[in-house]
Amino acid sequence: MTAEAMVTSPFAGSVTDGDRPLRIALLTYKGNPFCGGQGVYVRHLSRELVRLGHSVEVVGAQPYPVLDTGASLTELPSLDLYRSPDPFRTPKRDEYRDWIDALEVATMWTGGFPEPLTFSLRARRHLAARAGDFDVIHDNQTLGYGLLGDLGAPLVTTIHHPITVDRKLDLAAAKDRKKRVSVRRWYAFTRMQGRVARRLPSVLTVSGSSKQEIAEHLGVRDERIHVVHIGADTDLWSPDPSVAEVPGRIVTTSSADVPLKGLVYLVEALAKLRTEHPEAHLVVVGKRAEKGPVARAIESYGLQDAVRFVKGITDAELVDLVRSAQISCVPSLYEGFSLPAAEAMATGTPLVATTGGAIPEVAGPDGETCLAVPPGDADALAAALGRMLDDPELRARLGAAGRERVLTRFTWAKAAEGTAAHYRAAIEQAARTRRAR
Numbered sequence: 001m002t003a004e005a006m007v008t009s010p011f012a013g014s015v016t017d018g019d020r021p022l023r024i025a026l027l028t029y030k031g032n033p034f035c036g037g038q039g040v041y042v043r044h045l046s047r048e049l050v051r052l053g054h055s056v057e058v059v060g061a062q063p064y065p066v067l068d069t070g071a072s073l074t075e076l077p078s079l080d081l082y083r084s085p086d087p088f089r090t091p092k093r094d095e096y097r098d099w100i101d102a103l104e105v106a107t108m109w110t111g112g113f114p115e116p117l118t119f120s121l122r123a124r125r126h127l128a129a130r131a132g133d134f135d136v137i138h139d140n141q142t143l144g145y146g147l148l149g150d151l152g153a154p155l156v157t158t159i160h161h162p163i164t165v166d167r168k169l170d171l172a173a174a175k176d177r178k179k180r181v182s183v184r185r186w187y188a189f190t191r192m193q194g195r196v197a198r199r200l201p202s203v204l205t206v207s208g209s210s211k212q213e214i215a216e217h218l219g220v221r222d223e224r225i226h227v228v229h230i231g232a233d234t235d236l237w238s239p240d241p242s243v244a245e246v247p248g249r250i251v252t253t254s255s256a257d258v259p260l261k262g263l264v265y266l267v268e269a270l271a272k273l274r275t276e277h278p279e280a281h282l283v284v285v286g287k288r289a290e291k292g293p294v295a296r297a298i299e300s301y302g303l304q305d306a307v308r309f310v311k312g313i314t315d316a317e318l319v320d321l322v323r324s325a326q327i328s329c330v331p332s333l334y335e336g337f338s339l340p341a342a343e344a345m346a347t348g349t350p351l352v353a354t355t356g357g358a359i360p361e362v363a364g365p366d367g368e369t370c371l372a373v374p375p376g377d378a379d380a381l382a383a384a385l386g387r388m389l390d391d392p393e394l395r396a397r398l399g400a401a402g403r404e405r406v407l408t409r410f411t412w413a414k415a416a417e418g419t420a421a422h423y424r425a426a427i428e429q430a431a432r433t434r435r436a437r
Contacts, residue, residue: 031065120144161336231410345402
């Protein structure tokens with residue numbers, strides 16, 4: 001079976017103009033787009049669902065989602081224990097409101113990550129008080145115990161990729177027994193997510209690769225998992241010839257302290273690349289780590305002036321940064337979809353990417369819409385980057401083909417249509433279940 005056939009949704013195209021608008025509750029325990037792909041998903045999916053005529057109420061915790069015009073936000077505050085500039089803080093006595101707050105703090109104190117569980121419990125309480133307000137409830141990968149059972153409306157859950165993949169890679173990167181114990185405790189919530197996922201009637205995911213990982217890692221039956229590709233905002237992420245190209249500039253989106261993102265291999269590749277292309281330099285959209293493998297690599301290769309980290313820039317500044325690059329790079333060991341790849345391709349910036357996880361589904365065939373390399377291979381990365389820098393015609397051809405691929409396959413409008421079709425299928429299935437009782 002081809003990748004294209006595998007990821008076709010069985011409900012795609014079932015929405016018609018005559019279908020009544022839906023009242024949608026979209027739950028997200030971490031919804032700020034600067035926190036990663038889940039926040040981007042909430043922002044753009046909610047906007048496009050509203051454009052289809054639906055009513056969308058996003059229910060989220062800190063850092064609160066950034067939404068476009070149309071969707072409403074209901075704040076469901078946690079204790080915000082990981083906020084900047086005082087992460088892992090101890091709340092004051094008067095901040096505690098109930099037993100869920102106490103559970104949140106106790107889990108953090110013992111090295112665990114509480115937010116999926118505690119948000120699910122708060123969401124359940126909130127939804128119980130809002131019975132009848134929604135036609136469907138859409139959970140954005142919380143997968144907490146509080147979302148099991150009757151919520152007053154059918155539940156659809158998106159799993160971008162199983163967090164057990166992150167856990168596996170973080171354990172592999174741990175240098176000693178103490179660190180491995182800490183990683184296992186932090187990811188203890190993944191056991192809950194697996195138990196919840198196996199009891200869900202309907203799971204959405206964003207790629208065929210993620211579908212396979214969900215079945216393998218979480219034990220969800222294959223027929224319950226449906227793929228709806230996400231995509232880029234192609235109005236925002238578009239070519240602009242007026243933005244000057246900076247010679248040697250390579251752009252990537254990555255957090256330096258997340259092994260899964262493979263940034264350390266890109267830094268090593270940059271060191272190799274600069275022996276023949278001294279103008280080559282890297283701009284990383286993400287958080288700089290002051291210590292760890294990436295920081296050590298930058299220092300050991302003497303790349304302090306050739307690697308720059310940027311964070312907190314506007315959407316327009318980010319798009320112009322990608323437009324200014326000669327190459328966009330996704331060096332990840334694994335991705336459940338890779339929004340940065342789709343967004344960079346939408347600007348017409350040529351892409352060098354690994355074949356980790358679902359990246360090939362997005363980036364397309366090697367030599368046609370990107371240059372593809374094995375994950376974790378700095379030599380292959382350096383060779384592909386050098387080939388791209390040496391060949392302006394190749395960059396132009398791959399950039400144009402990449403944008404066309406995104407326009408054809410990966411837009412938020414298409415994602416909203418497919419998601420809404422699954423909402424209706426979930427509603428119909430719930431109605432059939434009720435009639436059969």
